[in-house]
Amino acid sequence: MELKRILKKIDEFKIITYPAIIIAFFVFVYILYTYFINALPALQKFGIDLFIKNVWKASENPAKEVYGLAAPIWGSIYTATLAILVALPLSIAYAIFVNDYAPKKLKHPLIIISDIMAGLPTIIYGIWGAFILVPILRDYIMKPLYEHLSFIPLFDYPPLSGYSFFAAGILLGIMVTPFASAIIREAYAMVPTVYKEGLYALGCTKYETTKELIKYIRPAIVSGLILAFGRALGETVAVSLVIGNAFNLTYKLFAPGYTISSLIANQFGNAVLYEYMLPTLYAAGLVLFVVGLIVNIIGIIYLRRWRKHVQH
Numbered sequence: 001m002e003l004k005r006i007l008k009k010i011d012e013f014k015i016i017t018y019p020a021i022i023i024a025f026f027v028f029v030y031i032l033y034t035y036f037i038n039a040l041p042a043l044q045k046f047g048i049d050l051f052i053k054n055v056w057k058a059s060e061n062p063a064k065e066v067y068g069l070a071a072p073i074w075g076s077i078y079t080a081t082l083a084i085l086v087a088l089p090l091s092i093a094y095a096i097f098v099n100d101y102a103p104k105k106l107k108h109p110l111i112i113i114s115d116i117m118a119g120l121p122t123i124i125y126g127i128w129g130a131f132i133l134v135p136i137l138r139d140y141i142m143k144p145l146y147e148h149l150s151f152i153p154l155f156d157y158p159p160l161s162g163y164s165f166f167a168a169g170i171l172l173g174i175m176v177t178p179f180a181s182a183i184i185r186e187a188y189a190m191v192p193t194v195y196k197e198g199l200y201a202l203g204c205t206k207y208e209t210t211k212e213l214i215k216y217i218r219p220a221i222v223s224g225l226i227l228a229f230g231r232a233l234g235e236t237v238a239v240s241l242v243i244g245n246a247f248n249l250t251y252k253l254f255a256p257g258y259t260i261s262s263l264i265a266n267q268f269g270n271a272v273l274y275e276y277m278l279p280t281l282y283a284a285g286l287v288l289f290v291v292g293l294i295v296n297i298i299g300i301i302y303l304r305r306w307r308k309h310v311q312h
Helices: 002-046 070-101 104-119 122-149 165-189 193-201 206-216 218-233 237-242 260-273 277-311
Strands: 054-057 066-069
Touching: 002 066, 002 277, 066 070, 066 277, 070 104, 070 165, 070 206, 070 218, 070 260, 070 277, 104 165, 122 165, 122 237, 165 218, 165 237, 193 206, 206 218, 218 277, 237 260, 260 277
Parallel strands: none
Antiparallel strands: 054 066
16 A cells, blocks of 8 residues: 555656656757748858858948858857867766766865856856966966977967967866766666775786776767767857857868857847848857757766666
């Protein structure tokens, strides 16, 4: 009887949660529909050129308006990729240190600090990045690399102001590291103790054991980084303060650039003055929406597969 009562309560709870699920789904669909409808005028006028050309010509005469989102789309993907390259070693090292090497008195404070950093308003990162991080990167990293390694195409753009893809990538990497490390830390802590004991019994050193455990949680690491990529992809305020906001379609690290989010933030205020600028910004948001959705779905799938593997 007790078991039946518990199962009945579970079924009742499921019924109560259905409306919330349905509402969330319809809100999601409505947002997607709104972006598509508002972007339709730009899609009809510019077609595929809206996504493959790098041009931004605003005009009071609608016939002379020409827009292309290639540079912001590239900038979003490029800076998010740089962020993941920064966050990968930092998040793995942090997770391992907290679980295996940090003293007990420091373990929980470090976790709390990481969680606080993950929840900080992004404007705090943006202001710190614009006034502290960018000058440091420009004077101590960008200029030496440009002076001594400018024969490498990545470093041959003069870092005059420091506001660049590189600065945005580093700042985003710092921002998403707590997010990625939380997932990796949880996965690392979920590894059964018997696996560690078995590796030690086989004569593995602590370093060798850590290497094997990292291989074991590889799907969780991948999913954490994919979700962090999606987080970096949509960042707005912090990126707009350090990226330089220029329509550069280039891979050069020290060149200023644009992302979709920073473009929307900078141009939305005056977009109503032009007939096709606002629909173009909606189209940019639609691209960001779709890409972010795909990236997050992939990350969730990887994470679920790993959890099923651990449970079995």
